[in-house]
Amino acid sequence: MVWKSALAALILHLISLSGGQIIDPNLLIETSFPPARPSYNNLNAACLYGNGRPRHPAFCFPMNSYAYTQRAGKAVNRIESWLGQCCYAGLAFGARQILCCAKQAWKTALSYFCIEEYSTMTLVHECCEKKGEERWKCFEKRAPNPSYQPVCGYIAPPIPPDDIFTWDPKTC
Structure with a gap:
């Protein structure tokens, strides 16, 4: 896991040096x-370190390619934004409610990702x-940062969500 954090820091540094473009956006998504x-x-950690985890602004991706990584990046941006709403926007109070909101x-966010995956003419994420x-366990097993640790020295740019998240406390 340490190597993934170091890799993410290196990639984010390269983005800043190259004016926002990187050679292979797949590397950024892998972390x-x-x-x-x-x-x-x-x-x-999910609540406290949100500004220290990668975001994926549109300028990181070439205009006419990397559609999968764009969809994955959008999912990451959504969950990070929505976690902030659960943790700090007053939607939920106390660890139990905040956890329910975060889940x-x-x-x-991952449901939207899958809907977008099925709207393409390519293979969908497994x-x-x-x-x-089974879907949620599959995503959970593949998470490269299960402890929601930040990338050392990284400060995320603000990216507003493209969809509004409404928490339903009755699901808790």
């Missing part, structure tokens, strides 16, 4: 997608082909 399933074990945000809890 952040899929996001980890929120749990009591990672909730504090719902995670599932919603986890999207699964149903119910």
